[in-house]
Amino acid sequence: MYNLLKMECYKLRTSKLFIVMLSVACGLNFIAEILTPMILKLAEPAAVLQDEKFSSIIATPLSGGLMIFMFISVASYYYSDFDSGYIKNIAGQVKNKGSIVIVKFITAAIHNLIFFICGGLAITAGAAINGMLVFDKDIPGGIATMLIKWLLSIALCSILLFFAVGIRSKSLTIVFGVIFAVSALSLLYMGINAGIAALIKGSTFDLASYMPDALLDSVNVVNGDLVPNALIVGVVYTVVFTSLTYTTFKKRDI
Amino acid sequence: MSYILTTDNLTKKYGTVFAADHVNIHIREGEIYGLIGKNGAGKTTIMRMISGLAAPSQGSFEINDDSGRGIGVLIESPGIYRNRSAFENIKIKCIAMNCYSKDYVNDLLKLVGLDNTGKKRAGAFSLGMRQRLGIALALVGEPKLIILDEPINGLDPQGIVEVRETLERLRDEKGITVMVSSHILDELGKIADSYGIINNGELIDELTKEELERRCGKYVTIQTDDNEKAAELISSMGIDEVDTSGGDVRVNDCLDRTAQINRMLVENGISVSELHTTNISLEDYYLNLTGGKADV
Numbered sequence A: 001m002y003n004l005l006k007m008e009c010y011k012l013r014t015s016k017l018f019i020v021m022l023s024v025a026c027g028l029n030f031i032a033e034i035l036t037p038m039i040l041k042l043a044e045p046a047a048v049l050q051d052e053k054f055s056s057i058i059a060t061p062l063s064g065g066l067m068i069f070m071f072i073s074v075a076s077y078y079y080s081d082f083d084s085g086y087i088k089n090i091a092g093q094v095k096n097k098g099s100i101v102i103v104k105f106i107t108a109a110i111h112n113l114i115f116f117i118c119g120g121l122a123i124t125a126g127a128a129i130n131g132m133l134v135f136d137k138d139i140p141g142g143i144a145t146m147l148i149k150w151l152l153s154i155a156l157c158s159i160l161l162f163f164a165v166g167i168r169s170k171s172l173t174i175v176f177g178v179i180f181a182v183s184a185l186s187l188l189y190m191g192i193n194a195g196i197a198a199l200i201k202g203s204t205f206d207l208a209s210y211m212p213d214a215l216l217d218s219v220n221v222v223n224g225d226l227v228p229n230a231l232i233v234g235v236v237y238t239v240v241f242t243s244l245t246y247t248t249f250k251k252r253d254i
Numbered sequence B: 001m002s003y004i005l006t007t008d009n010l011t012k013k014y015g016t017v018f019a020a021d022h023v024n025i026h027i028r029e030g031e032i033y034g035l036i037g038k039n040g041a042g043k044t045t046i047m048r049m050i051s052g053l054a055a056p057s058q059g060s061f062e063i064n065d066d067s068g069r070g071i072g073v074l075i076e077s078p079g080i081y082r083n084r085s086a087f088e089n090i091k092i093k094c095i096a097m098n099c100y101s102k103d104y105v106n107d108l109l110k111l112v113g114l115d116n117t118g119k120k121r122a123g124a125f126s127l128g129m130r131q132r133l134g135i136a137l138a139l140v141g142e143p144k145l146i147i148l149d150e151p152i153n154g155l156d157p158q159g160i161v162e163v164r165e166t167l168e169r170l171r172d173e174k175g176i177t178v179m180v181s182s183h184i185l186d187e188l189g190k191i192a193d194s195y196g197i198i199n200n201g202e203l204i205d206e207l208t209k210e211e212l213e214r215r216c217g218k219y220v221t222i223q224t225d226d227n228e229k230a231a232e233l234i235s236s237m238g239i240d241e242v243d244t245s246g247g248d249v250r251v252n253d254c255l256d257r258t259a260q261i262n263r264m265l266v267e268n269g270i271s272v273s274e275l276h277t278t279n280i281s282l283e284d285y286y287l288n289l290t291g292g293k294a295d296v
Helices: A002-013 A016-045 A054-059 A066-085 A087-092 A098-129 A139-165 A170-181 A184-201 A212-218 A227-251 B043-051 B086-097 B102-111 B129-138 B157-174 B185-191 B209-215 B227-236 B255-267 B282-290
Strands: B003-014 B015-023 B024-026 B032-036 B058-063 B069-075 B143-147 B178-183 B194-199 B202-208 B217-224 B249-252 B274-279
Touching: A002 A066, A002 B086, A002 B102, A016 A066, A016 A087, A016 A098, A016 B129, A054 A098, A054 A139, A054 B178, A066 A098, A066 A139, A066 A170, A087 A098, A087 B086, A098 A227, A139 A170, A139 A212, A139 A227, A170 A212, A184 A212, A212 A227, B003 B043, B003 B143, B003 B178, B015 B043, B015 B058, B015 B249, B024 B178, B032 B043, B032 B157, B032 B249, B043 B058, B043 B069, B043 B178, B069 B217, B086 B102, B086 B129, B102 B255, B129 B143, B129 B157, B157 B185, B178 B217, B185 B255, B185 B282, B194 B209, B194 B282, B202 B209, B217 B227, B217 B255, B227 B255, B255 B274, B274 B282
Parallel strands: B015 B202, B032 B178, B032 B194, B069 B143, B143 B178
Antiparallel strands: B003 B015, B003 B024, B003 B058, B194 B202, B217 B249, B217 B274
């Protein structure tokens, strides 16, 4: 399995799509950080701009639409072996086919961590150039938030892994990658919450508290928001979907 | 010579259809084994099961390989990353097999004639080049057994010769066993040491090259009024392979002595009503066996 992991990591670091997506996401992060204060000042010259706390930067290294680049990159990485047929060269050679699923999962975790760290560094650089970077006392909380968000992103990637490697559907993988990135399901969750509230008077159930894509936006260790939920949801989704993928992949013919 | 691969009632069923039906294959170590069958006969299915890409519905197979080098595989179209070079494609598999070195990859590329492709993307290769890259990928890790499904598909005549020579070199110089399927029976006939003939998922015949030559090959068929005496006379000429079991006199592999045989029989009072020569190829043998058209 170690050799398979070495192979997957090599494929990742030499993948043009990964390099391009990472560069674009970080580039956009950097440019946004440089330009945003300028634009705000132009629009409202009297506005007082707040400094960027380092803890906030690392807690949200990839915001909004920039997550799309990360999820599309990982979706494409997952499916590339089936798209190209290269899986035929490897799958028959390993003693345990399921190890292919495990190494892809590990590589995706590394992939996401690289995105988070580089994204954070890009914003930090932009804020530093603007002279607005502040190293505050909540940095450990910021790091903890980033790590929990990383866990949630891995949980979402385990769902994508199931679509790509378990079900072998390229379209589902890409579509859900985008849906997760832009939190497109939040409206659906609100609708379900309203429906439950209508059925059960006085219910305060919030589906978003149990869904990894929604928690990715809302979890914050510094404020204490939804931390236990995020941890449990992250672990449970990861274990369930990775196990499903492992079992399905082992049973199906290549 | 021991068997490197044996299958025991290997079966693959899709719904009610048997894609492979209780197949028992025996491949000797160090030989080239040709798997013959028409489109949809079950060749690829059998190869996919042996390669570990498909699970058998029933039965099993055993690969007798203590080296731990696994088997090399080229099934259907070659699985290659089209946006990477030939070098990169092979390097990636080498890393997985823990056998990477620059020289090793370059040697493999040279073996299959792709050493001058440089950084050219595999997606820009011709079909023949992609096939050869697939063969190189199958050879990574120096497996003792390689399984090649239609490796000469789409190759030009020179490419076909190069692949043939490569396979022969692998067998003769490296002792690698090759299981190869092909539609081009003439080519298979030139290199295979044994054959397995598949029809409708069943292995209907398995024979060595020598057995094939005995069963078909070249022979003379003679109709006489006394077959037994004719056979004795022919044997007295020092010709051993005379067979009268088919209701006529069949003499194997003596096409150059036909006139001599005819004269001998006539001089000894044997009436020869018919004499003709036959040269059965592998294709003829296959078609006679399967009773079908040449949709191979």
